[in-house]
Amino acid sequence: MAQTTPLTLHPDRLFPSDPLVRDIARRLYQQIKDLPIVSPHGHTDPRWFADDANFDNATTLLLLPDHYVFRMLYSQGIKLEELGIRRKDGVAVETDYRKIFRIFAKHYYLFRGTPSRIWLDSVFHDVFGLKVALSEETADHYYDSINAQLVKPEFKPRALLDRFNIELIATTEGALNDLRHHAKLKGTGYEHKVITTFRPDDVVDADRADFSANVAKLGQLTGEDTQSWPGYLAALRKRRAFFREHGATATDHGHPSAITADLPASEAAALFQRCLAGTATPAETELFRGQMLTEMAGMSLEDGMTMQIHPGAHRNHNQVIFERFGPDKGADIPSPTEFVSNLKPLLQKYGNEASLNIILFTLDETTYARELAPLAGHYPALKLGPAWWFHDSPEGMLRFRHQVTETAGFYNTVGFNDDTRAFFSIPARHDVARRIDCRFLAGLVAVHRLTEAEAAELAYQLTYGLVKQAYQLK
Template identity: 90%
Template sequence: MISANSRPSANSTLTLHPDRLFPSDPTVRAIAQRLYQHIKDLPIVSPHGHTDPRWFGDNTNFDNATSLLLLPDHYVFRMLYSQGISLESLGIRRRDGVVVEQDYRKIFRIFASHYYLFRGTPSRIWLDSVFHDVFGLTDTLSADTADHYYDSINAQLVKPEFAPRALLDRFNIEVIATTEGALNDLRHHAKLKGSGYEQRVITTFRPDDVVDADRADFAANIAKLGELTGEDTYSWPGYLAALRKRRAFFREHGATATDHGHPTAITADLPANEAAALFQRCLTGESSLAETELFRGQMLTEMAGMSLEDGMTMQIHPGAHRNHNAVIFERFGPDKGADIPSPTEFVSNLKPLLQKYGNEAGLNIILFTLDETTYARELAPLAGHYPALKLGPAWWFHDSPEGMLRFRHQVTETAGFYNTVGFNDDTRAFLSIPARHDVARRIDCRFLASLVAEHRLTEEEAMQVAYDLTYGLVKKAYQLA
């Protein structure tokens, strides 16, 4: 009898079925196949992500399989940690300088011997696609094949065709956006000037570091903002002027969008004197938690106004309880797999912003959520009414075949397809980007095929929608045309 966690043998073949993720019903599957053939080779547009701009600026080959595939990917080590495997043993650096595992081969072996943990998860789909399509591996990853994988991947990574810019070409990535804080000097994007890649690798303005007054470094960041811009950032008008200057600086490096990772969707529209007084309380550290939350809400409205001025698309990503595991945060810092979705309310929280700017057809705000209960009840009706609003795709924990289907089923009847913005991968895992986009394309074709089979769309209409969901809507939403 085979145990639940038995490992595949070394001769277990790694295959990717051509009809993976398509419906089991043969009639609907055939429609999905035809739709997929129509869009599968379209260029990838990746308008929001967290790949390291240094990779593209320096264009230096990646070091090894572990540092590329495992260490940046919190999907991987959060699963391993959940099974009692310490982050130290996976080579995750500690804040206190305590020595962690540095043998990358040993770390890869730990990962390989526990690869069965990823059965049924989107990570397994993405990783198998990377192993098979990018590196040409044909045996399933296991403890028995760990060294073969590690050596084969490393041998390929040193080749010229695996340099980051060469991979952009190989993956048919037309545009990829990184995400940087407001104080970032964008030096790696500056290196791209004149390379031919400066319009393909662009930045995104994320001002959380200078609008979140709960941060321990908030006051220091405001001072730095003043130094960078020459504005008096201790005054409310000077602070706002400094933010406009930083937005302009980011636009010079290709930015077409901003990103806001707030805990909630609260917005506010305070009179200028009240906003100025609140800002002063935040600066001096005299503000309460409720006041810092109100300040974040005020700044979302201010940023919406600035987007209306300069044309940048605004992305709002609320609803993540960041660093839920205090022990992990204290030892290793943020982004270590301990962020958890939390309930998020949009209708009342967004009303101040929407009353001021929601009717502006020239403003483009994209809403994301980790709270799927809001899709049909709140988000689809809001985006189905306000000209300024669009819905971002299934995000983060819901960036999965089932999550994508739930999204389409719950929002389409109220918001339609054209109040959504296609797909974005939101990842640090560069090599998985083609796999993630392929999953989205397959799921969209699956959903559209069901509408065709039910005679709710013609196949010709479904072809057009498939194209728009894959390519047209994302370029329009992020102004990349």
């Protein structure tokens, strides 16, 4: 192996440079760094845990599922075909996984200063025990070393859940999913560690080409007449109950905007029929999604499921990539999102219900102090989700804490969500959040806005307590 650079993780990484504040952050971090990981929202594949088979190789594990990685490479002119991303039309793409890993290693410098670099270096160092930095020269060493470890029993998915100290991980499935992998976990002892989340976008988004077909299938699955408004709502209640039987404590709604509506039943029924018939205008399909957010809030009040709203992503912005490769290929872009007016219909109906848990996420950071913190700082039903997706970064987390804390406080937030498909990076992502929270709290202690004892209590809550409360996890 050619000349290499050592791979080291500094023990004070992400802590403040000021010695006094850094010492406080260190002390806080020592108290919470080994707490169990609670991952209440993410996109890992439940098949991994159900089948408990070893992962294939370094490329299919670390690169192909991670749009953070290949979107950066694509931005620098590397074709997705060269990275082994499958095309919808069946045109051949690169299948030599070693060659793909070499491309990644050659361009690893592109990730300098990004959260992906932090997560990946942590995985390489802490999970695989690699001691030299990734580069073009060390690509084969990395590939062979990682692959040699992946075949061992201790690298099976369930063993890694235990090794990573993951107390609970929630996957996310569409309303029509049969949850066979979660069913397979029953009786293994892992059915309480790996639970599902109900995401009904496939049967509430009338802009989808398969909306009507999905609603028909919803009727077949539930025995309800989903061609009628009452039958459609009854079917959704049945699916929610089915998901709860497989551990779900939460729903998730990935709408383009935060629009909600509270239409009279007759108007909602007529709108539903236009959506089914495919005659609804874009404004009407948006209104229907808004009506369904309010309907789902009402159902959450009935069955106790926490409701997550993830608006503001312009999905599949790159039409060429979408047509060639399909969704989730790194071309989703944050969009401006308005909450105060858009959420008002839902909040007028359910916002004062203290027993309802609605968690708001945003990709529009301009709304933190102006809209989200004041809303969550008033309505009992609302909590704020953590910095998400593009802002799941050291700076993004700090911006979130600085902008929402003074108005919403800490206890109207819900800890940290890793929201990832990249299973091996989950410990690193949670460690970043813990370090940043300790950094923020240490700053408050240093200027005498908190005692260190209060900061220690808050560090525990931000790491472990608030997430279990918000997602009703026992």
